[in-house]
Amino acid sequence: MNDSSGQRPDPVTEILLIQAGDLVPPVAILDDVAGSLSRAVAARGYQPRVWCDDVRAEQQVPVAWRRATPDEAVTGARTVLWRLPRAVSAVQEYAELIAATSDPDVRVISAERDKQLSRSMNTALARCFGSVSASLGHRKARALLASDPIRRAPSWPQTARVESLGLDVVAHGATFGSNRLDHGTALLAGCLDRLPDAATAIDLGCGSGILAALLARRGMRVHAVDVAWSGTDASRLTAEANDLSVEVIRRDGLRGWDEPVEMVVTNPPFHVRAAKDTSPTRALFAQAGEILTEGGELWCVYNAHLPYLPWLRGRVGPTRIMARDRAYLVTRSIRTERTRHGPRHPTQI
Numbered sequence: 001m002n003d004s005s006g007q008r009p010d011p012v013t014e015i016l017l018i019q020a021g022d023l024v025p026p027v028a029i030l031d032d033v034a035g036s037l038s039r040a041v042a043a044r045g046y047q048p049r050v051w052c053d054d055v056r057a058e059q060q061v062p063v064a065w066r067r068a069t070p071d072e073a074v075t076g077a078r079t080v081l082w083r084l085p086r087a088v089s090a091v092q093e094y095a096e097l098i099a100a101t102s103d104p105d106v107r108v109i110s111a112e113r114d115k116q117l118s119r120s121m122n123t124a125l126a127r128c129f130g131s132v133s134a135s136l137g138h139r140k141a142r143a144l145l146a147s148d149p150i151r152r153a154p155s156w157p158q159t160a161r162v163e164s165l166g167l168d169v170v171a172h173g174a175t176f177g178s179n180r181l182d183h184g185t186a187l188l189a190g191c192l193d194r195l196p197d198a199a200t201a202i203d204l205g206c207g208s209g210i211l212a213a214l215l216a217r218r219g220m221r222v223h224a225v226d227v228a229w230s231g232t233d234a235s236r237l238t239a240e241a242n243d244l245s246v247e248v249i250r251r252d253g254l255r256g257w258d259e260p261v262e263m264v265v266t267n268p269p270f271h272v273r274a275a276k277d278t279s280p281t282r283a284l285f286a287q288a289g290e291i292l293t294e295g296g297e298l299w300c301v302y303n304a305h306l307p308y309l310p311w312l313r314g315r316v317g318p319t320r321i322m323a324r325d326r327a328y329l330v331t332r333s334i335r336t337e338r339t340r341h342g343p344r345h346p347t348q349i
Contacts (some may be wrong), residue, residue, distance in 0.1 A: 011139035012111050013037045016081050019109045019135050019143040028077035028102075030070065030094060035060035037081060049073045053085070053174055055227050055250050069229070070094060075101040082110040084121060084144070085174050090230070092124040093156035093173030099128035099149035108146040111135075117142060128152065157237060162210070165189060169208050170237035174230035176207040176269065184267050184328045185210055188301040191323050191330050192218070196297065201263035204254065204284060209235025209246065211265050216244040220263070224248045253280070254287035264288045265299045282311055289316040292335035301330045 008014070013036045023041065029050045032038050038061050041048045050065045051073035052058040058066055067073040074080060080098055084091060098108060108129065114137060122144060125132045130148030159170045160179040164186075171179035181189075185207075192214055199221060203212035206224035212235055216222045224235040224246050232248040239246035254264075266288075268281040285308075288298045298316050302308050304327060312319040316333035323330040 011141035090174035209238035
C-alpha cells in the first residue's frame with residue numbers, strides 16, 4: 001500500500017486505511033500526520049473533513065478539507081478515522097464528542113503504535129460506544145474499532161480552582177498540563193513579582209493559559225500563543241473564567257511577528273507527539289531573540305538537565321538563573337543588539 005508519492009504510509013496511517021475498508025461518507029479525519037491519511041482518502045474519491053489539534057499538522061492538509069474545530073469535522077460523520085492522542089483524557093473528550101454529534105451509524109477507526117496504546121483507552125471508548133474491539137497488530141501498530149454511539153453529557157473542557165494563584169483554570173483533554181499547576185509553571189509563577197514593567201507580553205506555548213492570565217492580571221497586553229488548538233482554546237476559556245483580556249493565537253512559533261514585544265514567558269515543550277525533540281524549542285529561542293525590543297526579556301522554565309543555557313545566551317542575550325529546584329530552572333535572558341545582529345551559526349552556541 002503506497003501513497004500518492006509512491007511511498008509506503010507510516011504504520012498508523014496504513015492500519016487505519018486497512019481497517020476502514022469501504023468508506024461511508026461523510027468521512028472525518030482527526031489528527032492526521034503529514035497529510036498522508038487525508039490524501040489517501042481523497043484518492044479514493046472522498047472529500048474528507050479534517051481537523052488537527054497541532055497547527056503544524058493542519059498546514060500539511062489542503063485548506064478545502066480543514067475544519068476549524070473538532071465539532072465541525074465530526075458532526076454528522078458516518079466514518080471517523082482517528083489517530084489517537086497520547087493522553088487518555090483527550091481520548092475521552094473526543095470519544096464523547098464523536099458519540100454525541102456523529103451519525104448514529106458511525107464507524108470509528110482509531111489507531112496508534114502499540115507502545116502508545118493502553119487499556120485505559122479501550123475503557124474511555126467503551127464509555128461512549130456500545131461496541132469496541134481491537135484489531136490484530138500491524139507493523140507494531142493496532143486499531144481500536146468502535147460503533148453504536150452512546151450519547152452522554154460532555155465532561156470536557158474541565159475547570160479547576162488553583163487556590164495558590166487565585167485562578168480558575170480550564171483545560172481540554174489534550175491541553176498540556178491539563179488544568180493543574182505543574183511544578184515548572186509554579187516555579188516560574190513564583191518569579192512574576194520580579195518581572196520589570198512591560199506593556200506587551202507573550203505567553204509562548206500557553207497551554208491552559210495560567211501564565212497568560214497572571215500577566216494580564218498585572219495589566220499587560222498579553223498574547224497567548226500555542227501550536228495546539230487545545231492550548232489556545234483553553235487559554236481563551238481560562239481568561240474568560242477569570243474576567244481577563246488575553247488575545248489567543250494558534251500559530252507555529254513567533255516567526256514573522258509584526259509588532260515589538262517587551263516580554264516573553266515560556267514553559268516550552270521538549271516532545272513532538274511521543275518523541276523527545278528539543279529542536280522546536282531552540283528555534284523558539286531564536287525567534288524570541290528577534291522580536292524582543294532591545295532590553296526586552298525572555299523568562300523561561302525548563303528541566304534542569306536540558307542544554308538550554310548556552311542556547312539562550314547565544315540566541316537571546318545575557319542569561320541568569322533566577323530560581324531553581326531539584327528538577328527545574330527559571331532563567332531570565334535580556335535581548336541585546338549584539339545577539340540580535342551578531343552571528344547565528346549553531347557552532348557558536
